[in-house]
Amino acid sequence: MTNSMSIKAIAAALEDGSQSAVEIVENCIAAAERTNPSLRSFITVATDHALVQARKADARRRANRALGPLDGIPYAVKDMFETDGIRTSGGSKVLENNVPSTSAAAICMLDAAGAVLIGKTNLHEFAYGATGENGWAGTVVNPHDETRLAGGSSSGSAAAVAAGIVPFALGTDTGGSCRVPAALCGIAGYKPSYGLISLDGVIPYCWSLDHAGVLATSVEDLELVVRQITKLSAATISAASLRVAFVEGFDQKCEAPVRDAFLVTKEHLRRSGATFGAIEVPDQSEARTVSLVIQLAETVAYHGANLASASDRFGADMRGAMILGQLLPAERYIQCMRLIGTYRRAFAQNMQTFDVLLTPACPITAPQVGTVEVDIAGETFPIGNALTLFTSFFNLVGAPALVLPVASPSRGLPVAVQIVGAPGSDAQLFETARTIENLLTTTRQSAPTL
Numbered sequence: 516m517t518n519s520m521s522i523k524a525i526a527a528a529l530e531d532g533s534q535s536a537v538e539i540v541e542n543c544i545a546a547a548e549r550t551n552p553s554l555r556s557f558i559t560v561a562t563d564h565a566l567v568q569a570r571k572a573d574a575r576r577r578a579n580r581a582l583g584p585l586d587g588i589p590y591a592v593k594d595m596f597e598t599d600g601i602r603t604s605g606g607s608k609v610l611e612n613n614v615p616s617t618s619a620a621a622i623c624m625l626d627a628a629g630a631v632l633i634g635k636t637n638l639h640e641f642a643y644g645a646t647g648e649n650g651w652a653g654t655v656v657n658p659h660d661e662t663r664l665a666g667g668s669s670s671g672s673a674a675a676v677a678a679g680i681v682p683f684a685l686g687t688d689t690g691g692s693c694r695v696p697a698a699l700c701g702i703a704g705y706k707p708s709y710g711l712i713s714l715d716g717v718i719p720y721c722w723s724l725d726h727a728g729v730l731a732t733s734v735e736d737l738e739l740v741v742r743q744i745t746k747l748s749a750a751t752i753s754a755a756s757l758r759v760a761f762v763e764g765f766d767q768k769c770e771a772p773v774r775d776a777f778l779v780t781k782e783h784l785r786r787s788g789a790t791f792g793a794i795e796v797p798d799q800s801e802a803r804t805v806s807l808v809i810q811l812a813e814t815v816a817y818h819g820a821n822l823a824s825a826s827d828r829f830g831a832d833m834r835g836a837m838i839l840g841q842l843l844p845a846e847r848y849i850q851c852m853r854l855i856g857t858y859r860r861a862f863a864q865n866m867q868t869f870d871v872l873l874t875p876a877c878p879i880t881a882p883q884v885g886t887v888e889v890d891i892a893g894e895t896f897p898i899g900n901a902l903t904l905f906t907s908f909f910n911l912v913g914a915p916a917l918v919l920p921v922a923s924p925s926r927g928l929p930v931a932v933q934i935v936g937a938p939g940s941d942a943q944l945f946e947t948a949r950t951i952e953n954l955l956t957t958t959r960q961s962a963p964t965l
Contacts, residue, residue: 516709519682519732520682520940521680521682521732521733521735521736522584522585522674522682522731522735522736522739522740523538523584523736523739524544525539525587525588525589525682526586526588526929527572527585529572529576529581529586529805530576530730530944534539534591535573536569536570536572536573536576536586536587537567537570537573537632537963539563539565539568539569539587539589539610540566540568540589540631541566541569541632542681542726543633543680543681544560544562544565544591544633544634544874546679546680547560547591547604547633547634547675547680548560550678550680551589552657552826553656553661554639554655554656554661554671554674554675554677554678555652555653555654555655555671556591556636556655556665556670556671556674556675556680557591557635557637557638557671557675558594558604558634558635558636558637558671559594559601559602559604559633559634559635559651560633560634560647560882561598561601561632561633561634561635561782562602562633563633563701564601564632564825564925565589565631565632565633565634566693566817568626568631568632569587569589569631571629571882571945572587572629572631574588574589575629575665575772576607578917580628581629582628582841583628584628584630584739585625585628585629585630585739585740585743585745585952586628586629586745587629587630587631588628588629588630588631588683589630589631589632589633589681589682589683589703590630590631590632590633590681590682590683590684590685590740591632591633591634591635591636591637591671591672591675591676591680591681591684591745592622592632592634592635592636592672592684592685593636593638593668593669593672593683593684593685593686593687594606594621594635594636594637594638594639594671594943595624595638595642595683595717595718596618596621596635596716596718597615597617597619597620597685597716597717597718598615598618598619598622598632599615599616599617599618599642600614600615600616600634601614601615601632602614602635603615603635603718604635604652605638605640605641605642605718606637606638606641606642606649606651606652606668607640607641607797607829608651608827608829608830608835609645609818609821609825609829610632611651615716617695618716618824619713619714619715619728620713620714620715620716621685621712621713621716621717621744621791622676622685622725623742624744625743625744626640626758627761628743630743632830633680633681636667636669636670636671636672636674636675636684637649637652637655637670637671638652638655638669638670638671638672638687638881639654639667639668639670639692640795640820640829640830640832640833641718641720641833641869642667642668642669642689642692642718642720643668643720643810643814643832643836644667644668644672644723644832645666645667645668645690645691645692645695645898645899645903646666646667646849646882646886646898646902646922647664647667647668647670647671647696648664648667648884649664649830650831651830653795654670654884655667655670655674655726656674656679657674657677657699657700657701657881658674658677658700658882659677659701659881659928659929660881661883662884663699663873663881663883663884663928664699664767664881664882664883664884664886665677665700665881666695666696666699666700666845666877666881666902667692667695667696667699667701668686668687668689668692668696669686669687669688669692669693669696669704669730670696670729671684671685672684672685672686672693672696672730672890672948673686673696673697673699673700673702673704673800674696674700675692675745676700676702676730676731676732676860677700677701677702682731682732682736683729683731683732683736683737683740684729684730684732685727685728685729685730686704686727686728686729686732686815687714687725687726687727687728688706688718688725688726688727688728688804688906688907688910689720689721689725689726689810689910690806690903690907690910691725691728691902691905691907691910692723692728692908693726693728693729693878693918694706694728694906694916694917694918694933695876695877695903695906696730696920697730697876697918697920697931698876698877698918698920698929698930698931698933699877699880699881699902699928699929700881700929701920701929701931702730702731702732702920703730703731703732703733703734703736703737703917703918703919703920704729704730704737704918705728705729705730705741705915705917705918706726706728706909706910706915706916706917707726707727707728707741707745707915707941708738708827708913708914708915708938708941709726709910709913709938710873710913710939710957711745711747711915711941712726712727712728712729712741712745713744713952713958714726714727719813719819720810720813720814720885721809721810721813721814722813722817723809723813723855724806724810724910724911725854726913728793729741732914733916733952734919734945734948734949734952736950737917737945737948738945738949741941741945745941747941747942747945749942750940750943750945750946751944751946753859755768756788757784757787757790757870757871757947757950758788758789758790758792758868758869758870758871759781759784759789759790759791759869759871759872759873760791760792760793760794760865760866760869760871760872760873760918761781761791761792761793761872761873761874762793762794762795762796762872762874763793765770765777765874765875765905766778766875767877767892768878768891768892768894768916769875769878769892770817770878770879770880770891771879772878772923772927772928772930773875773877773878773879773882773930773931774865775824775923775930776875776921776923776930776931776932777873777874777932778933779794779921779955780873780919780921780951780954781873781956783924783951783954784873784951784954787850787950787954790899792869792870793870793888794865794866794872795865796865796908796964797858797861797908799904799905799907799908802858802908802911803900803903803905803907804851804854805851806846806853806907806908806910806911807842808847808851809848809851809855810836811836811837811839811843812838812843812848813840814836814837814840815836815837815840815841816840818833819836819837819841822834822838825957834891844939849963850939855911855912858908858911858912859912859913859938862914863912863937863938866936867937868938869937869944871934871935871943871944871947871948872934872935872936873932873933873934874905874932874934874935875931875932875933876903876905876906876918876931876932877901877902877904877906877931878891878901878904878905879891879901879902880927880928880929880930881929882901882902886898892896892908905933906933908948910937911962912938913938914935914936914937914938915935915936915938915939915940915941915944916933916934916936917933917934917935917944917945918932918933918934919931919932919933919934919948919951919952919955921955922955930957932951934948
């Protein structure tokens with residue numbers, strides 16, 4: 516495995532000449548190819564494309580014309596983003612030979628910043644699922660324990676960052692698809708306010724709930740990437756005056772290590788001078804039903820033509836989801852869309868007196884590959900419902916959310932917390948995340964050895 520390095524560290528090596536972009540990219544490609552038989556984090560490694568980009572970055576640097584902090588920095592992207600001349604499969608046999616002639620808007624922005632795309636990462640087929648299991652491309656496993664899931668649907672992006680193959684990766688998030696794998700793999704993951712990061716050129720799963728997102732090893736790296744692909748304003752928040760909301764009972768629906776991480780974070784904030792107050796959110800089983808109805812209806816609207824002509828090329832779970840989507844009455848979809856408006860107004864009202872909402876990220880640590888159901892606090896959940904228990908609602912309200920790893924005293928599987936802001940408060944959310952990251956001064960878990 517490669518050493519896990521921050522964007523800033525790689526940029527410093529490029530700047531002082533101790534490494535070239537070509538050398539760094541060659542190491543990343545070698546790590547991707549060496550680990551892929553076990554991790555299955557990549558669908559396509561774009562060696563030729565990456566080396567061309569790296570050589571151009573080195574030439575710019577020699578001419579003192581570096582484009583900025585991402586020039587020459589390697590990254591990976593979930594295989595839902597279209598890439599000019601590089602296969603874009605959506606993690607599905609349906610598109611196994613699809614090679615676009617244009618790139619998604621976010622990829623174009625990273626190209627303009629000089630970042631080097633090394634490959635397309637694996638995922639739950641067409642982003643339908645929180646486990647990352649994929650019968651065609653293979654199931655991505657967790658770099659910390661290869662008997663366990665990396666989470667999904669942005670599973671390959673999270674695994675590639677957690678394994679130190681790349682310092683950052685792009686993903687998508689419809690119900691937790693960046694934040695869930697970030698939490699299970701022990702890295703930072705971010706979903707913006709709805710629409711902040713362009714989805715132009717990204718294969719849609721659910722137009723109303725899809726968000727692009729970023730995965731990295733730190734808040735600093737997340738924000739650095741986000742500032743290259745959005746217009747993010749500046750913000751200043753004092754930890755001493757931070758107003759933190761929480762939802763009563765969320766911590767009781769968690770495994771002990773996750774609950775401990777949440778309580779440790781809360782205590783660090785309390786000692787720093789933050790104040791706390793409880794807020795209410797809709798019953799999560801209701802909110803998940805609303806989310807699922809919208810997802811199924813919209814995904815069949817997009818993929819329905821392929822279902823009619825090539826149903827046998829879809830995986831069983833995706834095919835089953837679209838069949839259910841075809842059976843949904845239009846009035847059910849409309850009712851759920853109207854509920855989104857109700858949720859958004861209520862959440863905005865609840866957050867008026869708070870800077871941020873603190874929740875656990877996932878109620879469980881990384882489950883074993885093949886897990887179907889889990890028991891949490893005496894209640895049995897399907898695995899997908901469990902993994903997205905604390906994430907799905909915030910896609911419905913379009914709120915920015917960020918997952919942070921918390922060092923576990925037992926040094927067991929990764930655990931994490933989630934912080935959520937009011938829609939449009941992304942800059943403030945990053946400021947708060949940096950504050951929390953600084954407060955959690957204990958050493959993070961080491962990157963796994965591959």
